[in-house]
Amino acid sequence: MRAVYATDLSSAIDTAIDSRVCLKCLGRYGIKEIDLITVTSPNVTTGMPGSDIGSRTKKGLERQKTQLESEGFTVNTHVVRGTPHRRINGLAEQVHADLIIAGSRGQSPLKQRFIGGTVKNLARTTVSPLLVQRIVRRDGSPAVANKHLFQRMLYATDFSENAERAFEQFKRTRTATHEATLLHVAPPERRAGDEKIEDAEERLESMAESLDEKGIETTTMIREGEAVEEILAAENEIDPTTILLGGRGRSRLRRLLLGSTSEDVTARADSNVLLVPPAR
Template sequence: MRAVYATDLSDAIETAINSRTCLECLQRYGIEEIELVTVTSPNVTAGVPTGGIGKQTERALDRQRQILEDAGFSVTERAVRGTPHRRINGVAEQVNAALIVVGSRGQSPLEQRYIGSTARNVARTAVRPLLVQRISGRDDHHEVEREHLFERVLYATDFSENAQHAFEQFEYLQTPTQEATLLHVAPPGRRADSETDRVQDAEGRLAELADELEQMGIDATTAVREGEAVEEILAAEAEFDPTTVLMGSRGQSRLRRLLLGSTSEDVIARANANVLVVPPARVP
């Protein structure tokens, strides 16, 4: 399978590319080929692959390509000009990528985390599964937050079709994932006399999904919470300490392609773990 790896050629992104553990996780996911993409200003002449770009940019891109090739990937480097999220998503469509990887540099401490505009815009418009990889630190010191990208997965589901589509990612995650927590957050304010039935139904549905994962060799547990979705997902993240949060996004407008639902966007912005967000299935 092929991934688009977005790079701004910064020290932060190079820290992630230099993490052999992270790269091995991508390989265990099934990634064999990488399109290494950097987007330059529209005012800079750039071609595909690297004709016409500055020598410094070319050297940095070559260096990162070499790191990935030394790790065992087949790599194509691309320097393109334009709006970053449009070009990144466009390349992903062009090469039929199974995954897009975008780094998200957070502030310190973690409670002040934010998501950069490029990562946010890629997430809002991606029609391919997107891994937002956490990179912490400032200035000349950076580190990846979770080197074992998929070792422990927190899967958040509302039992919708989109959430089920996200669950299908475990087909690729069954090799790198050892543990999974399946979480359903029920909205507050329901009638008390229906509470027991509602919880039991959610627990039963989660148990069925857990059984599927157990058959894949993944140790699965379940949790049902009540409250506001984002807050409860983040509370579950703090409790279970996943390396990645897995969830689906919801398309809101065909005219504006697929926009991220507010829950997904808020989790991407505020979680400490990596986030793997899966857009709705494509209509044939």
Template sequence: MRAVYATDLSDAIEAAIGDRTCLECLGRYGIDAIDLVTVTSPNVTAGMPGSDVSQRTRNALDRQRNILEREGFEVQTHVVRGTPHRRINGLADRIDADLVIVGSRGQSPLEQRLIGGTARDVARTSVRPLLVQRIVEQDDDHEVADEHLFQRVLYATDFSENAERAFDQFDRLQTATQEALLVHVAPPARRPGSDTVDDAEERLEALADDLRARGIDAQAQVREGVATDEILAAEAEFDPTTILLGARGKSPMRRLLLGSVSEDITAQATSNVLLVPPTRVR
């Protein structure tokens, strides 16, 4: 399986690429080949007098390539110019990637995590499963927030077709995932004991039984309230390493627009997020 790994060649991304546990988790997911891509500004001209931007970029990219190759991955590198999310997704389509990986750093002084511009735009337009990897700053250094990427998974579902497609990711995650919490959020109008809530509990339990049969310790939980708030509350209680959910498009146009819940979760969660887009946009 093949992944596109987007890098801005920063210390933050190098911390993620250099984390052996993260790379081992990608291997358990099935990734054995990585296309490492960096997107430079279209306004920078290679070969300009007094400019060594191209060579410095190549040196940094080769350093990250060597890290990945030492861990056993087959690696291709790409230096491209243009709009980052378009070039990243374009490469993913061209090589038929199984996964796209982007890093995201929290920038809010209120300690609310805000997804970076490039990561947000990739998430809004990707037609491939996307892993948004959290990177945090500690004492002027960087490290990944959860290096055991898929060890504890919070799966949020509204029982839509795209949520079912996201659940299919457990086919790849089952060797990497030890625990899972399955969450469905019922709107406030649906009261406990109603047929709709009972049906949701039964459907969640059926999914949990599926995971238990695979050796994953799974729990099922129906919550009531605003979907984003309840999923984030479940995250705080369960402390997952990754949140898994579908990114459902609102628009019939070619470009995929994230639904408000998936966008809010991707922006505000402290865990990694694995987003799965609808089949119809591929």
């Protein structure tokens, strides 16, 4: 399996790539080959007199490539110009990537353009499952929020076709996932005894049984209210390492491709997010 790993060569991304635990989790997911990509602004000219941007970029990529190779991955590097999320998606389509990985925060001068804006745009447009890895600051230095990427999963479902597609990710994370919580958020007007609530309970239990058979300790949860707020409330209670959810819609309008729930959860969650786009 192959992953596209987006990097802005910042110390934040260095932290994620230097984490042997994180890399082992990717290995257990099935990733063997990584395409490391950095996107430079089309307004930056590496050949300008006195400019060392090209040299610094090359050194940064080689440093990260060496670290990934030391953990057994086959690594290809790419330096491209343009709009980050478009070039990342373009590479993912070109190499038929099984996963796109992007850090959610960073300390580079391109923080808002790459780490903030790029992840937001990838959440709208990703062509492959997108792993958003949370990088936080601890004691003044960047740190990975959750090293064990898939250890405790919070799966949110509305029982749509793409939510079911997202559930299939457990086939890839099963050797790395120890615990899972399956969550359905019902509209507030529904109450216990409602046929739809009972149907949701039965469907969650059936899904839980299939995970229990894989050795994953699984619980189910139904909450009432607004989807984003309830997913984030469940995250606060459960403290998962990763939230798993599917996007919705097939609109050609990129803003609508994955829908507001998945975008908002990706933007606001403290955990990692594994976001699965609709089938193409």
